[in-house]
Amino acid sequence: MTRIAVVQTNPELGNIPLNVRRAVELIASMEADLYVLPELCNTGYNFADRREVDRLAEPPDGFTFRAMTEIAAKTKARIVYGFAEKSDALYNSAALVGPAGIIGLYRKVHLYARETLFFTPGNLGFPVFDLPFGRLGIMICFDWYYPESARTLALKNAQIIAHPSNLVMPHCPDAMIVRCLENRVFAATADRVGTEKRGVTELTYIGKSEIVDPDGGVLIRMDQEEVGIRVVEVDLKTALKKKINRYNDLIAGRRPGEYGW
Numbered sequence: 001m002t003r004i005a006v007v008q009t010n011p012e013l014g015n016i017p018l019n020v021r022r023a024v025e026l027i028a029s030m031e032a033d034l035y036v037l038p039e040l041c042n043t044g045y046n047f048a049d050r051r052e053v054d055r056l057a058e059p060p061d062g063f064t065f066r067a068m069t070e071i072a073a074k075t076k077a078r079i080v081y082g083f084a085e086k087s088d089a090l091y092n093s094a095a096l097v098g099p100a101g102i103i104g105l106y107r108k109v110h111l112y113a114r115e116t117l118f119f120t121p122g123n124l125g126f127p128v129f130d131l132p133f134g135r136l137g138i139m140i141c142f143d144w145y146y147p148e149s150a151r152t153l154a155l156k157n158a159q160i161i162a163h164p165s166n167l168v169m170p171h172c173p174d175a176m177i178v179r180c181l182e183n184r185v186f187a188a189t190a191d192r193v194g195t196e197k198r199g200v201t202e203l204t205y206i207g208k209s210e211i212v213d214p215d216g217g218v219l220i221r222m223d224q225e226e227v228g229i230r231v232v233e234v235d236l237k238t239a240l241k242k243k244i245n246r247y248n249d250l251i252a253g254r255r256p257g258e259y260g261w
């Protein structure tokens with residue numbers, strides 16, 4: 001069995017040391033094998049302009065990475081967290097770290113709304129990572145709107161999708177039930193709460209972090225306001241079984257030749 005945690009936060013825009021300290025405290029408060037944190041959990045989300053993102057973004061081995069690796073070593077866990085990445089360009093990224101440091105990186109492919117002004121679309125595809133407890137894939141927030149994201153990860157045999165998010169539309173928590181059902185995978189969507197007002201742009205985040213199983217069962221769903229952490233124990237092997245009855249294997253039963261795209 002594997003203990004999966006979703007961490008729901010309310011970051012203060014631009015206050016990286018505070019946001020990271022609070023996230024680390026939540027991780028330390030409850031044992032798990034995998035912790036999933038929200039999108040851009042170190043910086044906040046509603047940036048004023050690209051210059052602000054450039055000032056707050058970090059290289060993959062920056063301050064946030066060092067803090068997350070330190071708590072991963074203490075807890076012997078794996079952690080997926082969203083951060084603003086500064087490399088050859090600015091990316092809305094998620095890192096996967098473990099006790100020995102970086103395991104992998106994902107850069108958000110489908111940018112949402114004003115993110116398109118600040119970030120370059122991801123160029124690492126949808127990678128999967130083999131961990132001691134199973135195969136993990138990553139997608140970020142608005143990627144849920146494109147069924148190709150979760151499907152691509154499922155076709156690469158991901159058993160669980162870590163899904164750091166900053167949700168502003170109401171549909172995702174229910175849509176993820178379908179993503180899990182149609183791919184027979186687990187998903188851990190870690191969202192944030194709170195409101196960020198910058199000039200005329202005000203965003204309220206819906207919380208409702210959740211963990212969904214391959215049958216579409218909602219194992220945990222947090223509320224719209226709480227800051228905290230929830231853990232559930234799951235058998236990730238369930239996600240390897242794609243048959244829904246003796247006749248239908250959801251993945252083997254695909255008919256790509258008939259789709260014409």
Ligand code: ACM
Pocket residue numbers: 039111112140141142143165166167168169
């Ligand atoms: C989103 O992709 N943060 C809505």
